[in-house]
Amino acid sequence: MSDTYQHHDTARFSDEKIDELYSKLGVEDFDKHADKRFDERFDNDCLIQLDDISYSYQGLRASHDKKIDEAALPYALKHVNLRIASGEFVGIIGPSGAGKSTLASIISGAIPHHYHGTLYGSARVAGRDTCEVSLTDISQVVGSILQDIDAQMVASEVEDELLFGLENFGIPRDQIEVRLQQALKATGITELRDREIATLSGGQKQKVALAAILALQPRILVLDEPTAALDPESSQVIFEILQTLSHMRGITVLVIEQKVALLADFCERIVVMNQGSIAADDTPRKVFAQSALLRQIGVDTPRMTRVSNQLYDKGLLLARQTCLSVTETAQLIDDVVKHGVSALDADTDEKIDAGAAEKTSVSQHHAAQHMATTQHMASPQQGRHDPQHEAGPQHQPILQVDDVSFNYSNGDGVLDVNFALYPGDVLAVVGQNGAGKTTLTKLINGLLKPRKGNVTVAGLNTKTTPTSTLATQVATLFQNPDRQLSKNTVLEELIFSLTLHGTDEATATQTARRFAKHFKLPSDASPFQLSRGQRQLLALGCVLILDPKLIILDEPTSGLDYLECMTIMQQVKAMTHTGCAVLMVCHDMEVVSDFADRLLVMAHGCVLKDAGLLDSFTDEKIMKQAYLQPPQVMQLSQALTRKTSAAFEGLTQVNEIVTQTERLIEVPSTAEDRTQNATPAQTERLIHHD
Numbered sequence: 277m278s279d280t281y282q283h284h285d286t287a288r289f290s291d292e293k294i295d296e297l298y299s300k301l302g303v304e305d306f307d308k309h310a311d312k313r314f315d316e317r318f319d320n321d322c323l324i325q326l327d328d329i330s331y332s333y334q335g336l337r338a339s340h341d342k343k344i345d346e347a348a349l350p351y352a353l354k355h356v357n358l359r360i361a362s363g364e365f366v367g368i369i370g371p372s373g374a375g376k377s378t379l380a381s382i383i384s385g386a387i388p389h390h391y392h393g394t395l396y397g398s399a400r401v402a403g404r405d406t407c408e409v410s411l412t413d414i415s416q417v418v419g420s421i422l423q424d425i426d427a428q429m430v431a432s433e434v435e436d437e438l439l440f441g442l443e444n445f446g447i448p449r450d451q452i453e454v455r456l457q458q459a460l461k462a463t464g465i466t467e468l469r470d471r472e473i474a475t476l477s478g479g480q481k482q483k484v485a486l487a488a489i490l491a492l493q494p495r496i497l498v499l500d501e502p503t504a505a506l507d508p509e510s511s512q513v514i515f516e517i518l519q520t521l522s523h524m525r526g527i528t529v530l531v532i533e534q535k536v537a538l539l540a541d542f543c544e545r546i547v548v549m550n551q552g553s554i555a556a557d558d559t560p561r562k563v564f565a566q567s568a569l570l571r572q573i574g575v576d577t578p579r580m581t582r583v584s585n586q587l588y589d590k591g592l593l594l595a596r597q598t599c600l601s602v603t604e605t606a607q608l609i610d611d612v613v614k615h616g617v618s619a620l621d622a623d624t625d626e627k628i629d630a631g632a633a634e635k636t637s638v639s640q641h642h643a644a645q646h647m648a649t650t651q652h653m654a655s656p657q658q659g660r661h662d663p664q665h666e667a668g669p670q671h672q673p674i675l676q677v678d679d680v681s682f683n684y685s686n687g688d689g690v691l692d693v694n695f696a697l698y699p700g701d702v703l704a705v706v707g708q709n710g711a712g713k714t715t716l717t718k719l720i721n722g723l724l725k726p727r728k729g730n731v732t733v734a735g736l737n738t739k740t741t742p743t744s745t746l747a748t749q750v751a752t753l754f755q756n757p758d759r760q761l762s763k764n765t766v767l768e769e770l771i772f773s774l775t776l777h778g779t780d781e782a783t784a785t786q787t788a789r790r791f792a793k794h795f796k797l798p799s800d801a802s803p804f805q806l807s808r809g810q811r812q813l814l815a816l817g818c819v820l821i822l823d824p825k826l827i828i829l830d831e832p833t834s835g836l837d838y839l840e841c842m843t844i845m846q847q848v849k850a851m852t853h854t855g856c857a858v859l860m861v862c863h864d865m866e867v868v869s870d871f872a873d874r875l876l877v878m879a880h881g882c883v884l885k886d887a888g889l890l891d892s893f894t895d896e897k898i899m900k901q902a903y904l905q906p907p908q909v910m911q912l913s914q915a916l917t918r919k920t921s922a923a924f925e926g927l928t929q930v931n932e933i934v935t936q937t938e939r940l941i942e943v944p945s946t947a948e949d950r951t952q953n954a955t956p957a958q959t960e961r962l963i964h965h966d
Contacts, residue, residue: 323496323528324360324383329353329397331378331387352378354552356397362495363526365519367539367560370549371574371837372809376532377423379549380498382406383530385414402495416445419494423501423532423808423835424756425481434460434468434476438488445492459491462517464510475684478505478755478831479709479863486514490521496528497521503535504834505755507708507863509903511535515542534837535864537578537908540564540600548575565598576838579866579908579930580605586934587612592941602908606915609933613920613940673698673732674825674857675720675750680729682719683881690715690881693729697826699855702848704862704872708903712881713861717828720859722746734825748777751824755831757815758804766792766806766814767799773818791817795847809840816844820851827851829860833867845871869893869907869928877902890926909933 331353353375360366368376381387382399389411399406402417422428431437438459442452460466463483473481482505489497497518503511519542521527533539539546539560546563548556550573556563564570567577567585577585584599592612599605675697683689690712697703705713718724719731722743731738734749754760763769770788775781792799795817797806803814812832819827827848833841848858849871862868868875868889875892877885879902885892892898893906894914905911909930916924916933921940927933 322359323362323402324358325398325400326356326358326382327398327400329356329358329382329395329399331382331396332394333391334393351552353382356552356554358547358554358557360528360530362528363522364545365522365529365543366531366545366547367543368530368532368547368549369534369536369539369575370555372807372840373551374549374573375552376549377500378552380420380500380530380532383496384418384420384498385409385411386420389414415494416492417494418496418498419489419492420498421482421485421489421500421502423504424758425478425485425505426756428485429473429481432472432474434465434471434473434484437473437484438491441488441492447492455491455493459487462490463487464513471686475686477709477714479507479510482506483510483514483709490517494527496530498530500532501534501835502531503533503538505709505831505863507706507711507903508865508905510709511538511863512905518542534576534835534841536564536576537580537600537866540578540581548573560600561598564600565596571838574837574839580912582930583909583912583933584608586930587937590934590938592934592937602911602915605912606919609912609916609937610920612937616941671698672735674701674734675859676730676732677716677720678730678732680719680726680731682715682724682727684715688712688715688881690719690878693883695876695883695886697857697859699857700852702852702858702860702871702873703876704860704868704874705876705878706862706865706868706902706904707878707884711878711902713878714830715881716878717752717830717859717861720826721750721752721828748822749824750826750828751819751822752828753812753816753819753830753832755834757808757811760815760818761803761811764802765800766797766803769803769814770817770821773821777822787821791821807840809836809843812836812840812844813847816847820847823856825856827856827858829858829862831861831863833862833864841867865893865905865907869910877904879903890928894926 330351332351334350356375356379358379368379370376378387381391383401383406385401385406387393388395388407395407401409401414406414429437430440435456438456439452442455447455457466460469463486465480465483465487468476468480468484473484476484482502486499486502499518503514506514515538518529518531522529531539531543543560546556546558546560547554548563548570555573556566556569564577564581567581570577578600580599580601583605584593584597587593587609588596593608597608599608673696677693677695680693681689681691683691688710693716695703705716707713715724719726719738720733722738722741725739733746736746736749738746761769763772767785767788770791771781771784774784774787779787789799795813797810797814797817803811806814816832829848832844832848836844845867848860852858860868860872862872872889874888875885876883877892877898884901885895885898887895890910893910898904899906906914907928909932910928912933913924913927923936923940924933927936
């Protein structure tokens with residue numbers, strides 16, 4: 277990539293949408309001079325400039341006249357060069373440990389002012405070297421949200437959290453209330469203003485953190501997994517707000533995110549990181565066109581990209597066309613089915629860098645092996661458990677929730693909840709932030725007692741059974757694995773889980789070693805030296821080692837990369853084959869679609885629906901009430917059913933869509949046959965390709 281990055285235009289909102297978002301943001305009242313607070317010499321063409329940045333968390337800052345002994349230190353970043361212009365909306369993706377959060381810390385000034393290590397190279401923000409400017413001054417330009425939201429909270433109440441930054445930055449008193457109200461309204465949490473932060477859900481805390489940053493009106497936003505605990509509707513709204521700030525106010529937005537479909541929809545540029553270096557940097561379409569390369573390094577691609585890639589691989593497209601959205605993919609398939617060849621722009625593939633395809637093919641052998649593994653991992657539909665088929669008189673439920681109600685002092689809680697879980701079930705509890713999902717899990721594991729009704733786990737009533745006894749039957753994996761880890765080594769952590777419940781030391785040690793080997797975790801390593809995904813895997817191991825009857829997962833894949841997500845969920849799925857039941861709170865509808873048997877849809881503390889995936893996701897009324905969006909493939913299935921053929925109805929997986937498309941058309945066997953229905957431009961392109 278050249279030193280100067282060419283700005284890419286993306287689709288704009290309609291005037292009505294802009295007015296709506298402007299109204300929410302109160303943009304017309306924002307401080308018009310805020311951009312000049314930090315540096316009058318602000319360079320609009322290059323707001324962020326990183327030159328040959330290398331960083332290790334060990335050692336001291338290297339002097340400019342000394343060379344780094346790269347073999348001696350483990351480097352989180354290696355020779356990173358990056359240019360970001362004012363107003364760009366940039367997504368940063370990569371596997372766990374790729375250096376994404378370290379890159380964010382460099383830009384925000386946390387490195388070198390907070391984290392001390394070995395830093396080499398130059399980092400300039402708004403024309404100033406971050407090493408020569410105080411962190412206080414940098415923070416007036418760069419607003420950051422950490423991956424660990426709890427570590428960022430400084431106040432006990434929501435209002436005080438927002439006021440803390442405003443008052444510390446010396447914002448005039450007459451502006452503070454206006455900014456506070458605007459930020460709360462923009463993030464949809466006006467009603468939480470007087471709430472204690474300790475009573476909020478993880479998703480609500482993320483919104484509070486974002487509101488606190490928006491109130492400061494920074495020139496740059498650096499967000500590390502800002503939607504990790506948000507429901508789909510809230511995630512969409514947050515990205516709409518960020519895009520509006522980027523396009524209309526010129527705010528530069530950098531988002532580290534695992535939800536690649538969101539990035540494809542909103543970002544104009546994607547930076548892919550791997551092993552501390554930048555592996556790719558281009559438009560979403562060009563980056564996601566390199567699907568084999570991305571899979572090889574452990575990065576997911578949007579489901580719609582998978583569909584278009586598989587259509588091409590099966591010879592159903594004249595040339596590779598990388599789709600990013602449901603609308604785009606539906607149009608492509610409709611053209612293929614009705615005309616035999618794609619009627620989309622024949623130059624689509626020319627917009628994809630030719631070198632990207634060559635770069636992908638260089639690793640074809642290794643990528644093919646890796647993809648075969650990951651595709652097998654990502655096909656949980658095979659052999660999926662059918663709870664309705666097995667639930668009968670001979671099968672007693674592991675979990676029975678009968679007419680359960682509970683409410684906190686502020687009135688929130690759950691009301692008249694009824695459902696059951698049988699051996700082998702995987703139930704996904706879904707709904708908007710604050711719908712009562714976490715409260716429900718606490719009622720099941722005994723941390724809360726029902727005010728009305730009964731919860732029975734493996735025959736034990738949670739009202740009368742001690743929590744310690746319930747813990748032998750129901751195990752909980754929290755969203756933040758660090759809350760469950762306390763020992764010095766991986767082995768000690770696993771042993772502790774067993775001895776805590778009465779297992780003798782020798783047996784516990786033997787079992788723990790077996791689990792550590794099975795999960796491919798280093799026995800002697802400190803848990804806190806592991807990556808986020810490894811810590812999550814260790815916490816899961818501490819849960820599974822107890823052989824519980826019921827497993828409760830609270831956002832088990834939050835903040836994990838694609839391969840880590842697949843590993844975690846495959847381990848969980850394997851437990852169901854031994855008769856264990858799983859209750860999973862999850863906001864990632866793609867993960868839900870891949871691994872769950874049925875949905876428990878909640879809103880305002882009530883259960884709206886308890887049914888299979890297809891029945892639930894195709895119920896538009898329920899989806900709207902719960903502020904949910906069906907997975908992309910199901911949206912595509914519905915669009916194609918309306919637009920193309922009823923044969924697409926009810927399809928839930930990428931391979932099902934592709935197979936059905938293949939059935940509906942007659943595939944020409946040779947290039948000569950395939951050119952008969954093609955336009956002249958397509959014919960020329962096809963001949964050149966072949």
